[in-house]
Amino acid sequence: MVSQLFDTNTPLVGMVHLPSLPGAPGYDGSREEIRAHALADARTLVANGFDSVLIENFGDAPFYPEDVPKHVVAEMTAITREIALAVDAPLGVNVLRNDAEAALAIAAGAGGSFIRVNVHTGAQVTDQGLLSGDAHKTLRLREQLDADVAILADIDVKHASPLGTRELAAVARETIDRGLADGLVVSGPETGKPADTEDLRTVLAARDEADRDVPVFLGSGVTLSNAATLLDRADGAIVGTALKHKEETEQRVDAERVTDMVDAVRSVE
Numbered sequence: 001m002v003s004q005l006f007d008t009n010t011p012l013v014g015m016v017h018l019p020s021l022p023g024a025p026g027y028d029g030s031r032e033e034i035r036a037h038a039l040a041d042a043r044t045l046v047a048n049g050f051d052s053v054l055i056e057n058f059g060d061a062p063f064y065p066e067d068v069p070k071h072v073v074a075e076m077t078a079i080t081r082e083i084a085l086a087v088d089a090p091l092g093v094n095v096l097r098n099d100a101e102a103a104l105a106i107a108a109g110a111g112g113s114f115i116r117v118n119v120h121t122g123a124q125v126t127d128q129g130l131l132s133g134d135a136h137k138t139l140r141l142r143e144q145l146d147a148d149v150a151i152l153a154d155i156d157v158k159h160a161s162p163l164g165t166r167e168l169a170a171v172a173r174e175t176i177d178r179g180l181a182d183g184l185v186v187s188g189p190e191t192g193k194p195a196d197t198e199d200l201r202t203v204l205a206a207r208d209e210a211d212r213d214v215p216v217f218l219g220s221g222v223t224l225s226n227a228a229t230l231l232d233r234a235d236g237a238i239v240g241t242a243l244k245h246k247e248e249t250e251q252r253v254d255a256e257r258v259t260d261m262v263d264a265v266r267s268v269e
Helices: 031-047 070-086 100-110 135-145 168-177 197-209 227-231 255-266
Strands: 012-017 052-056 091-094 114-117 123-126 129-132 150-155 160-162 183-186 216-218 236-239
Touching: 012 031, 012 255, 031 052, 031 070, 031 255, 052 070, 070 091, 070 100, 091 100, 100 114, 100 135, 135 150, 150 168, 168 183, 168 197, 183 197, 197 216, 227 236, 227 255
Parallel strands: 012 052, 012 236, 052 091, 091 114, 114 150, 150 183, 183 216, 216 236
Antiparallel strands: 123 129, 123 160
16 A cells, blocks of 8 residues: 555655644644644655655644544644645654544545554553554544555654563564554654664564565654665655754754755665
């Protein structure tokens, strides 16, 4: 399903980090500015060579663990729809911290093509408490909605620790074969931090042993200095911080950084 979304062998997905939405502690009182910010970032990403954008309520900290309020769904749906009408590229949705059902509903209703799920299978200890995967609900909701929306599932997601000890390879294989994820995401320990290269090798090898062939994306820490090396191994990347002004996650997307990242990755294809 994921391979049908992109016209390249190494898809680059750029982050549209939404500022604090209405109801969040950091909201500054301007829906118009939030949407203008999101549209500008999405346009900059696509116009300068990124293959896709991923919309995320990054500014809503502290995050609801697993069930965001209806007003968050409404705001994100409205913004996602505006972006879908403004850019010609596949759109993804991630509803932090781990509301896969909301993400799927937004994507299905607003024209999204995929969602990112931080904890799709297993359980993770996070700053929101214990988060458990709901793959059984997410897959069934997708069927009910008749939604052609792919699921990218994190493996040992950032800002979290697994509950219990299991081999990373087994977790990756089961996320594919039992969780029926359409793609995997391997991240570093925190936003902007690179994935461990040994973890990436382990997940790639596990994917090759699984019953289903799915792509493996890098989910954090891709920079100009490491992009060529990391993307020579992984199938694609989700990039945020490295594309921002001053490489600060809360800043706007910088067109020059986007172009430089595209050039760095395409040089190894």
